[in-house]
Amino acid sequence: MEELNLKEILYIILNKWWILVISTIVLFSACYVWTNYYVIPEYSSVTTLYVGKNVDQVGIQTTDLNMGASLIDDYREIAKSKLVAYEVIEKLGLTGMDADTLTSKISVSKRGETRVIQISVTDADPGRALDITKTVAEVFREKVIEIMQIENVQIIDKAEMPTHPVSPNKNRNYLMSILLGLAVGVGVVFLIHFLDDNIKTPEDVEKCVDLPVIGTIPVFGIKGGRYING
Amino acid sequence: MVDNCTLVAHTDPKSLVSEAYRILRTNIQFSCVDRQMKTFVVTSSNPMEGKTTTIANLAVTFAQADKRVLLIDCDLRKPQLHKMFGIPGREGLTNIIACHDDYRKYIQKSDVPNLYILPCGTIPPNPSELLASNTMKQFVLDVSNDYDYIFMDAPPVGNVTDAAILSTLVDGTILVANSGHISGDALKKAKEALVNVNANIFGVVLNKLDKGANRKYYNYNYYYNREYDDGQKKRKKRRNSASQFDDRLSLSLFSQENRPLV
Numbered sequence A: 001m002e003e004l005n006l007k008e009i010l011y012i013i014l015n016k017w018w019i020l021v022i023s024t025i026v027l028f029s030a031c032y033v034w035t036n037y038y039v040i041p042e043y044s045s046v047t048t049l050y051v052g053k054n055v056d057q058v059g060i061q062t063t064d065l066n067m068g069a070s071l072i073d074d075y076r077e078i079a080k081s082k083l084v085a086y087e088v089i090e091k092l093g094l095t096g097m098d099a100d101t102l103t104s105k106i107s108v109s110k111r112g113e114t115r116v117i118q119i120s121v122t123d124a125d126p127g128r129a130l131d132i133t134k135t136v137a138e139v140f141r142e143k144v145i146e147i148m149q150i151e152n153v154q155i156i157d158k159a160e161m162p163t164h165p166v167s168p169n170k171n172r173n174y175l176m177s178i179l180l181g182l183a184v185g186v187g188v189v190f191l192i193h194f195l196d197d198n199i200k201t202p203e204d205v206e207k208c209v210d211l212p213v214i215g216t217i218p219v220f221g222i223k224g225g226r227y228i229n230g
Numbered sequence B: 001m002v003d004n005c006t007l008v009a010h011t012d013p014k015s016l017v018s019e020a021y022r023i024l025r026t027n028i029q030f031s032c033v034d035r036q037m038k039t040f041v042v043t044s045s046n047p048m049e050g051k052t053t054t055i056a057n058l059a060v061t062f063a064q065a066d067k068r069v070l071l072i073d074c075d076l077r078k079p080q081l082h083k084m085f086g087i088p089g090r091e092g093l094t095n096i097i098a099c100h101d102d103y104r105k106y107i108q109k110s111d112v113p114n115l116y117i118l119p120c121g122t123i124p125p126n127p128s129e130l131l132a133s134n135t136m137k138q139f140v141l142d143v144s145n146d147y148d149y150i151f152m153d154a155p156p157v158g159n160v161t162d163a164a165i166l167s168t169l170v171d172g173t174i175l176v177a178n179s180g181h182i183s184g185d186a187l188k189k190a191k192e193a194l195v196n197v198n199a200n201i202f203g204v205v206l207n208k209l210d211k212g213a214n215r216k217y218y219n220y221n222y223y224y225n226r227e228y229d230d231g232q233k234k235r236k237k238r239r240n241s242a243s244q245f246d247d248r249l250s251l252s253l254f255s256q257e258n259r260p261l262v
Helices: A006-015 A017-038 A062-079 A082-092 A099-105 A126-148 A170-195 A202-209 B016-032 B051-064 B081-085 B093-099 B127-132 B134-143 B162-169 B184-196 B215-258
Strands: A043-051 A106-110 A116-123 A153-155 A213-218 A220-223 A226-229 B039-044 B069-073 B115-118 B149-153 B172-178 B201-209
Touching (some): A017 A170, A082 A099, A099 A106, A099 A126, A116 A126, A202 B201, A213 B016, B016 B051, B016 B201, B039 B162, B039 B184, B051 B201, B093 B127, B127 B162, B134 B162, B162 B172, B162 B184
Antiparallel strands (some): A220 A226
16 A cells, blocks of 8 residues: 555545535435435423422332433333334324334433433424323323332323424534535545556656656646647 | 757757757766767657657767767658658668768758768669668778767657667667557567567667656656746846836936036
C-alpha cells in the first residue's frame, strides 16, 4: 500500500470533488423521495402512569429503590403481553390486527429515576394511536393491580391526539443521506485512485520498472486556446 | 521559423519548463562524465507521449550550453522534427542510408546556434531494415565524431521495432513517459523490449507532469517563481517610491529656488 500523507489525501479528494458532489446529490435525492413519497408517516401518542407501592408497607427501604430499576422490565412485559393486547383489541374492536402487531406499536420507558412510566403507541392513524394509548393505559393499570398486587396505579398525563408525525424524521434522514453520500464519494475516489495504475510520479516509475527518472517536464503548450507554461 | 509553443527552450528560455529541461540536461551531463556517452535515442511506449517535443527541447538546451548538437529524425514513419524547426524535410537520413550518400550534404543548420538537424527525408517502405543496415551503423559511428551530442528521435517502442534497433546503435536510450496517461504495464513492456536487445536504458523522462498531482515536486518551482516575482515587484515598487522621492526633491528644490533669498 502506498504511503499517503494528509495533504496528498486531501488533494486526491479535492481533485475529484465532483464525485463527492454527485454521490451526495444522488443519495440525498433518493432519501428525499423515499422520505416524502414512500414512507407512511406515523403518529405517536403518549401517556404517563404512576406505579406506586402498596400503602400497607411503611417507609422506603434501599431494596425498594433497587427494585425500582428492575420493575420497569416487569411493567414493560406486562404492557406488551398478549393478555393486554387481546383485551385492547377486543375493547377497541380492532379487527384485522393481531396481538404481535399491536405489541410492536407499544413502547414502555421509565421517566428518569422515578416511579413514573411512559407508554407510547405509534400508528399511522393519529386517532387510532390515541385510542390504543388510552386503552392500553387502562388495561395496563388493571393488570398491574391484579398481577403485581399494587393498588396505587394512577394515570398522570392522559393521552393526547398527536399533531405531528414522529416518523419519518426528515431532518435526520436528510443529514444521514448527506453524510452517507460524502462517505460513499470518498470511498469511490479512493477506489479509483488505488485501481488506477497509471504512472503519475517519479516514484511510480521507479517502483514499476526500476529505472532512474532523469527529468520531469511539466505540462505546457496550448490548452483550450491558452498558452500555459509551467 | 520555429514552432513557438513546442520549442519552449528556445522561445522562452526563462520559463519553468525550460528550467526543467536544463535540469534534465544537467542530469545527463553528469551521468555521462565517466562513461563518455554522446549518442542518445529518445523513445516512448506509445505515440503522443511527447518524444519529439522532449528531444527537440533537450537538444536546444544542450546547444545553449555551447555543445555541438545534432538532432536526427529517425522516426521514418511519422517524421516531425523538420516541421518543428521549420526546415525542409524532403531529403535527409533515408537518402544517406539508401543512397550511401555523404551525410554532410543533408545536415541543416537550425535557428538555434550550435544545433544541427538531419531530417528524415523520404518516408521509406522498409524503415526497420534501413535502420538495421550496416550503412546506418557506419553513419552513426562517423557522425558521432563531428558532434558533442547526438540525439535521435525514434518511433514508439511499443508499436514498432525501430526504437529497439536504434537503441543498439547508441550509447543510451531515454524513455519518455506521459505522466498520468501511461499504464505501468505499458512502461514495463517498453522496458522489456529495450532490455531484450541489450539497450542501455539511460533513464525515464516523466513528461506532461500535472502540477497538482505532483505538488511536492513543484515546491521548488513555486518558491522560485514567487521569490522571483516578488523581487521584481519590490524592485518596481522601490523604483516608484524612489522616483516619487526624486520628484518631491526636485519640487522642493524648485520651490526653494523660487523663494526670495533672504
